[in-house]
Amino acid sequence: MEREQIAQRVLELLTGIAPDVEAASVVPGIDFRDQFDFDSMDTLNFAIALNREFGVEVPEADYARLASLDKCVEYLQGKLD
Amino acid sequence: MPSEFRLPALGADMDEGTVLEWHVAPGARVKRGDVVAVVETDKGAIDVEIFMDGVVREIVVPPGTKVPVGTVLALVDVPGETTAAASPAPSPPSAVEGGDGGRLRISPAARRRARELDLEFTAIKGTGPDGAITIEDVERAKSAPGRTPPAPQRAPARAAEGAGEGARMREAIAAAMSRSKREIPHYYLSTTVDVRPATEWLAAHNAAAPVTQRLLFAALLIKAVALACRESKGFSGQYRDGRYEEAPAVHVGVAVALRGGGLVAPAIMDTADKPLVALMDDFRALVTRARAGRLRASELAAPTIILTSLGEDSVDAVFPIIQPPQVAIVGAGAVVERPWVVDGAVAPRQVLTLSLGADHRVTDGRLGAQFLARIAAKLAHPEAL
Numbered sequence: 001m002e003r004e005q006i007a008q009r010v011l012e013l014l015t016g017i018a019p020d021v022e023a024a025s026v027v028p029g030i031d032f033r034d035q036f037d038f039d040s041m042d043t044l045n046f047a048i049a050l051n052r053e054f055g056v057e058v059p060e061a062d063y064a065r066l067a068s069l070d071k072c073v074e075y076l077q078g079k080l081d
Numbered sequence: 082m083p084s085e086f087r088l089p090a091l092g093a094d095m096d097e098g099t100v101l102e103w104h105v106a107p108g109a110r111v112k113r114g115d116v117v118a119v120v121e122t123d124k125g126a127i128d129v130e131i132f133m134d135g136v137v138r139e140i141v142v143p144p145g146t147k148v149p150v151g152t153v154l155a156l157v158d159v160p161g162e163t164t165a166a167a168s169p170a171p172s173p174p175s176a177v178e179g180g181d182g183g184r185l186r187i188s189p190a191a192r193r194r195a196r197e198l199d200l201e202f203t204a205i206k207g208t209g210p211d212g213a214i215t216i217e218d219v220e221r222a223k224s225a226p227g228r229t230p231p232a233p234q235r236a237p238a239r240a241a242e243g244a245g246e247g248a249r250m251r252e253a254i255a256a257a258m259s260r261s262k263r264e265i266p267h268y269y270l271s272t273t274v275d276v277r278p279a280t281e282w283l284a285a286h287n288a289a290a291p292v293t294q295r296l297l298f299a300a301l302l303i304k305a306v307a308l309a310c311r312e313s314k315g316f317s318g319q320y321r322d323g324r325y326e327e328a329p330a331v332h333v334g335v336a337v338a339l340r341g342g343g344l345v346a347p348a349i350m351d352t353a354d355k356p357l358v359a360l361m362d363d364f365r366a367l368v369t370r371a372r373a374g375r376l377r378a379s380e381l382a383a384p385t386i387i388l389t390s391l392g393e394d395s396v397d398a399v400f401p402i403i404q405p406p407q408v409a410i411v412g413a414g415a416v417v418e419r420p421w422v423v424d425g426a427v428a429p430r431q432v433l434t435l436s437l438g439a440d441h442r443v444t445d446g447r448l449g450a451q452f453l454a455r456i457a458a459k460l461a462h463p464e465a466l
Binding site: 021024047058059060 | 213214215216217284288292295298299338340365368369372
């Protein structure tokens with residue numbers, strides 16, 4: 001899957017988990033936690049959503065690699081290739 | 082005589098609400114627990130459930146109307162109580178709007194934005210959880226004005242209300258906390274415990290479990306509080322009209338911070354009876370719905386005690402304020418690594434400071450200390466939670 005496609009799907013998942021976040025306002029290089037108070041519950045929901053969408057099982061030890069849009073896309077690309 | 086369905090109070094600090102939408106119309110068959118209306122309160126938009134079985138006879142309060150708590154919202158013919166309803170009306174339950182059986186789901190931020198833009202949000206297609214309307218959907222609808230005509234009659238009043246939503250929640254929190262500090266003779270206790278057994282158990286569980294069955298540390302805390310409530314009298318209940326009543330079932334309310342400010346504390350029902358994974362499912366759904374603006378009236382009114390856990394990367398300890406009419410609140414700081422004395426030597430340990438704000442009209446420090454110790458004891462045996 002193309003990087004752009006992955007990023008688009010991830011953004012949709014993100015706004016599904018945090019309906020109060022605007023996709024257009026997400027800065028790809030900044031951690032979600034620093035942008036909109038992403039907490040451990042959001043991270044868990046995000047991991048569940050990624051699993052449903054991409055079939056990727058993200059172990060807890062890898063949560064830090066989902067911390068921003070850029071990191072997350074890179075991580076998924078590695079898993080999906 | 083039809084039964085009267087009245088606007089319930091969703092906590093001690095609520096005295097009015099604005100009916101936003103009805104999910105039922107006259108003739109609709111309802112049963113206890115059905116969400117029949119959405120009411121805007123200073124805690125956000127709340128799904129209000131009906132507490133009787135029957136057939137809706139009349140909607141008394143139309144959408145857009147602000148009414149005090151206790152106002153009759155609708156009249157319901159309850160079988161057995163009336164002869165008028167003896168011949169069952171053939172009309173099917175009528176959902177007023179929404180794509181999923183009449184439920185309109187919209188996040189507080191999206192609701193606010195829709196009002197700013199004068200958009201009728203009932204016409205916006207939701208793409209969020211369970212079809213909830215997200216702020217993205219509102220923005221999309223804005224650029225397609227033909228599909229979502231503005232609602233000129235209702236827009237001005239709503240825009241004015243929308244602007245003050247955050248301020249109104251702040252006022253409500255202030256009112257409840259002022260009342261608490263004025264009326265409740267609080268005492269505070271805290272204890273710091275080694276939580277390595279719990280964090281190790283949790284890490285092992287989460288490593289083995291599929292992602293949908295993973296737990297957060299907070300789930301262990303919630304369950305530990307609920308079990309301790311069962312063993313201690315005087316912490317899970319309500320103080321009303323000069324007397325305390327222990328609640329028959331423990332419903333732990335969890336304080337949920339809303340992004341951009343504000344706080345709600347809905348309950349996980351029958352907390353002590355739930356296995357951890359089921360409890361975690363409920364907890365996750367509750368936080369999601371709290372942040373999406375879809376809490377139910379019963380969840381807001383139900384807590385018998387509250388847990389406020391400030392979570393990772395926060396503070397060592399919290400000194401929590403009781404939410405009346407409850408009589409106790411448990412606080413948890415962050416799990417932090419600290420030097421700790423183990424078997425006469427200093428070792429690094431993961432520790433957690435638990436705190437208790439409790440009501441001197443009901444208990445004293447000694448009982449409070451026992452209660453905190455019971456929570457700590459539960460956490461020491463996570464496998465039994």
